[in-house]
Amino acid sequence: AQSVTQLGSHVSVSEGALVLLRCNYSSSVPPYLFWYVQYPNQGLQLLLKYTTGATLVKGINGFEAEFKKSETSFHLTKPSAHMSDAAEYFCAVRTTQGGATNKLIFGTGTLLAVQP
Amino acid sequence: NAGVTQTPKFRVLKTGQSMTLLCAQDMNHEYMYWYRQDPGMGLRLIHYSVGEGTTAKGEVPDGYNVSRLKKQNFLLGLESAAPSQTSVYFCASVTPGRGSYNEQFFGPGTRLTVL
Numbered sequence: 001a002q003s004v005t006q007l008g009s010h011v012s013v014s015e016g017a018l019v020l021l022r023c024n025y026s027s028s029v030p031p032y033l034f035w036y037v038q039y040p041n042q043g044l045q046l047l048l049k050y051t052t053g054a055t056l057v058k059g060i061n062g063f064e065a066e067f068k069k070s071e072t073s074f075h076l077t078k079p080s081a082h083m084s085d086a087a088e089y090f091c092a093v094r095t096t097q098g099g100a101t102n103k104l105i106f107g108t109g110t111l112l113a114v115q116p
Numbered sequence: 117n118a119g120v121t122q123t124p125k126f127r128v129l130k131t132g133q134s135m136t137l138l139c140a141q142d143m144n145h146e147y148m149y150w151y152r153q154d155p156g157m158g159l160r161l162i163h164y165s166v167g168e169g170t171t172a173k174g175e176v177p178d179g180y181n182v183s184r185l186k187k188q189n190f191l192l193g194l195e196s197a198a199p200s201q202t203s204v205y206f207c208a209s210v211t212p213g214r215g216s217y218n219e220q221f222f223g224p225g226t227r228l229t230v231l
Contacts, residue, residue, distance in 0.1 A: 009156065034219060043206060043222035090158060101166055102147050102210050104220065106158040
């Protein structure tokens with residue numbers, strides 16, 4: 001079985017500060033991991049994904065995440081927050097339950113606030 | 117391409133009423149999914165489809181039915197709406213990759229309130 005845990009339902013940072021959003025996963029198969037962003041009143045948009053290969057993954061809008069197998073983590077970071085980064089962020093892991101159906105298990109989300 | 121579209125964007129129902137939510141995608145994707153999003157619970161899978169004419173239950177299927185008569189459309193039905201079905205509903209689609217794991221593309225959501 002697979003699951004993800006996002007630590008911190010709300011994170012607040014100042015503009016220009018480091019953004020760190022935490023995600024830990026549990027997976028009985030090699031994990032495929034995703035970060036999605038949801039801006040207010042919109043659908044989810046993929047930020048980045050890890051499937052195989054390089055463990056440091058770069059995504060859109062200056063975000064990146066590092067897959068750490070030993071820590072079962074896939075934390076999302078951005079060196080310098082912008083006001084436009086204010087949104088809800090979801091970590092997700094593929095699930096193999098029910099066969100190869102590309103299904104995802106989502107975390108409960110982290111709402112990022114950026115203070116001027 | 118319009119991507120994934122959802123109809124309607126907003127709806128208010130009374131308990132016991134029925135309705136159908138429509139999801140359409142123009143990317144020729146094989147798989148489609150219906151999720152509900154509730155505060156503090158993330159997205160939970162209701163039903164999904166891996167091809168035209170096929171559907172399967174997800175994590176929270178009770179009270180919902182689905183149909184995929186055409187490849188590009190995935191319908192979610194509520195036969196007798198309950199207040200517990202007040203939520204934001206998202207549709208997503210993807211074509212499975214060969215040797216890769218493609219991400220799901222999401223629609224803009226339907227905000228449903230059941231009184």
